[in-house]
Amino acid sequence: MAELFTVPAGVISTVQANWQQLLGGLKITVELSVFGGALAFVIAVVLGLAAMTRFAVLRMISRIIVEFFRGTSLVVQLFFLVFVTPVVFGWGSHPLVFAFVALGLNYGAYGSEVVRGALTAVPKEQWECTTALSMPWVTKIRRIIWPQAWALMLPGLNSLMVMLVKGTAIALFIGLLDLTSVSDNLQKQGAERFTVYGISFVLYYLLAMAFSAFLRRIEVRAQRRLGLKPTKTDTNRATAGALA
Amino acid sequence: MSSPDLSKFAATSGTSGTPRIVFEDVEKRFGKNVVLNGLGFEVAKGERVTLIGPSGSGKTTILRLLMTLEELSGGYIYVDGEPLTHKKADNGKRTALRPKEVALIRRRIGMVFQQFNLFPNMSVIENIIEAPVHVLGQSKEEARSKAQSLLDQVGLGDRGDEHPTRLSGGQQQRVAIARALAMEPEILLLDEVTSALDPELVGDVLGVLRDVANTTDITMLLVTHEMQFARDVSHRVMMFDEGHIIEESAPDAMFSNPQHERTKKFLQAIL
Ligand SMILES: Nc1ncnc2c1ncn2[C@@H]1O[C@H](COP(=O)(O)OP(=O)(O)OP(=O)(O)O)[C@@H](O)[C@H]1O
Numbered sequence: 414m415a416e417l418f419t420v421p422a423g424v425i426s427t428v429q430a431n432w433q434q435l436l437g438g439l440k441i442t443v444e445l446s447v448f449g450g451a452l453a454f455v456i457a458v459v460l461g462l463a464a465m466t467r468f469a470v471l472r473m474i475s476r477i478i479v480e481f482f483r484g485t486s487l488v489v490q491l492f493f494l495v496f497v498t499p500v501v502f503g504w505g506s507h508p509l510v511f512a513f514v515a516l517g518l519n520y521g522a523y524g525s526e527v528v529r530g531a532l533t534a535v536p537k538e539q540w541e542c543t544t545a546l547s548m549p550w551v552t553k554i555r556r557i558i559w560p561q562a563w564a565l566m567l568p569g570l571n572s573l574m575v576m577l578v579k580g581t582a583i584a585l586f587i588g589l590l591d592l593t594s595v596s597d598n599l600q601k602q603g604a605e606r607f608t609v610y611g612i613s614f615v616l617y618y619l620l621a622m623a624f625s626a627f628l629r630r631i632e633v634r635a636q637r638r639l640g641l642k643p644t645k646t647d648t649n650r651a652t653a654g655a656l657a
Numbered sequence: 658m659s660s661p662d663l664s665k666f667a668a669t670s671g672t673s674g675t676p677r678i679v680f681e682d683v684e685k686r687f688g689k690n691v692v693l694n695g696l697g698f699e700v701a702k703g704e705r706v707t708l709i710g711p712s713g714s715g716k717t718t719i720l721r722l723l724m725t726l727e728e729l730s731g732g733y734i735y736v737d738g739e740p741l742t743h744k745k746a747d748n749g750k751r752t753a754l755r756p757k758e759v760a761l762i763r764r765r766i767g768m769v770f771q772q773f774n775l776f777p778n779m780s781v782i783e784n785i786i787e788a789p790v791h792v793l794g795q796s797k798e799e800a801r802s803k804a805q806s807l808l809d810q811v812g813l814g815d816r817g818d819e820h821p822t823r824l825s826g827g828q829q830q831r832v833a834i835a836r837a838l839a840m841e842p843e844i845l846l847l848d849e850v851t852s853a854l855d856p857e858l859v860g861d862v863l864g865v866l867r868d869v870a871n872t873t874d875i876t877m878l879l880v881t882h883e884m885q886f887a888r889d890v891s892h893r894v895m896m897f898d899e900g901h902i903i904e905e906s907a908p909d910a911m912f913s914n915p916q917h918e919r920t921k922k923f924l925q926a927i928l
């Protein structure tokens with residue numbers, strides 16, 4: 414019995430001593446997730462739509478960007494942004510901005526494959542109907558294809574978002590005090606490791622689940638609008654397809 | 658069939674003497690598979706023509722070429738004397754039209770598919786007003802009141818606000834017909850529009866189409882296995898085999914006294 418009580422006591426004292434720093438780290442992680450995720454979404458939509466136009470040049474540009482950001486390491490991309498662009502292009506900025514640009518580009522490239530996959534998955538007959546009704550490209554995408562693809566892409570975007578939340582830990586590499594850096598620092602300063610990393614685990618998990626639940630709600634609404642019953646959560650299948 | 662002489666209406670495009678549809682030396686290949694080769698025919702304004710023939714004879718391909726859902730491999734299609742997707746340049750060379758030009762002519766054509774393909778992200782009436790509002794630029798109110806009278810016409814006046822999936826197949830197909838008609842097409846293409854329906858639902862859909870045939874002068878190209886319907890509404894029947902018209906005549910003559918051996922066999926098999 415005594416054992417059981419000593420551990421929580423240690424946890425409580427560790428939390429009491431460090432909660433402000435942990436909260437600060439969480440704040441940075443949330444910011445990176447929200448802004449990185451928003452930028453990634455915009456990039457995913459733009460690149461995904463570009464991949465579907467009848468203009469070969471646009472399709473090719475989209476392809477190259479996607480291949481580049483998927484095919485190279487996120488950490489190297491981040492280092493490049495932080496340490497090379499200021500020297501070569503004279504773009505200096507806050508490391509937070511660089512981290513969120515790197516996250517946006519990298520996850521946006523993955524996301525564009527989800528978007529493209531969803532647009533392609535809208536039945537061919539729906540596309541043909543829009544042609545039979547003489548709809549111009551923008552109209553057919555905006556009014557008919559996108560609303561259907563939207564429901565299809567959300568599971569894939571959802572699991573990418575969960576990965577992005579965890580991926581924000583790259584902030585550690587450029588000295589940002591996010592949740593991972595803070596945990597690391599506290600541990601180095603002698604805080605109890607089990608507790609510090611345990612708290613970090615739980616916070617990441619809760620954060621990821623919060624985003625996931627939010628996107629899941631949007632997905633259910635999108636499916637209802639199409640007259641579908643909400644499907645069971647099966648984000649893994651959709652992502653596996655998109656990342657293959 | 659010889660190719661029609663187009664020079665006679667080259668200068669009078671759009672006048673009443675011009676055929677609504679002209680196929681000239683049309684060729685369609687899928688890879689190495691030549692589906693249509695040297696196909697030529699004309700359809701007059703207001704004429705209703707039924708295409709019959711065995712599976713794979715090219716009927717759907719012909720409608721899809723007209724709807725620009727397939728790319729023409731060779732030859733020309735004219736609508737009201739105007740080229741649809743390709744034109745003969747002054748030097749006689751065959752050149753593709755720009756997408757904008759194609760879009761302009763395509764607006765005169767509407768199509769109803771075997772699978773109704775209503776848009777699942779919209780209610781029934783929104784399905785109908787979508788293109789009139791966003792393509793023809795009608796106001797929402799105008800499009801809505803027109804859509805309502807179309808819905809009344811197809812017997813679904815009280816179902817406009819429902820989701821398409823709550824309707825039966827036959828009802829969905831009637832909405833699809835209303836949706837095509839809302840674009841006020843000069844040409845309506847109907848590809849086996851009752852083939853996906855349960856037998857008891859076929860009658861209502863054919864009834865709506867008979868009504869359209871009797872009350873409008875829309876030119877129709879239809880593919881159907883409903884021979885009585887074809888007999889009642891069409892002016893002419895064309896029998897296809899392997900991409901060629903092997904026989905054509907008025908429906909009565911075609912169905913009661915077919916000339917070609919293949920036609921006899923085909924009609925025996927389906928009647
Ligand atoms: N998208 C396609 N790709 C390859 N071949 C095709 C395609 N569409 C049609 N074909 C081929 O073209 C030929 C004509 O097909 P089509 O669908 O026009 O026939 P049909 O007369 O409508 O037949 P059915 O009565 O079965 O509907 C067939 O040999 C078919 O295999």
Ligand SMILES: [Mg+2]
Pocket residue numbers: 716717718
């Ligand atoms: Mg067919």
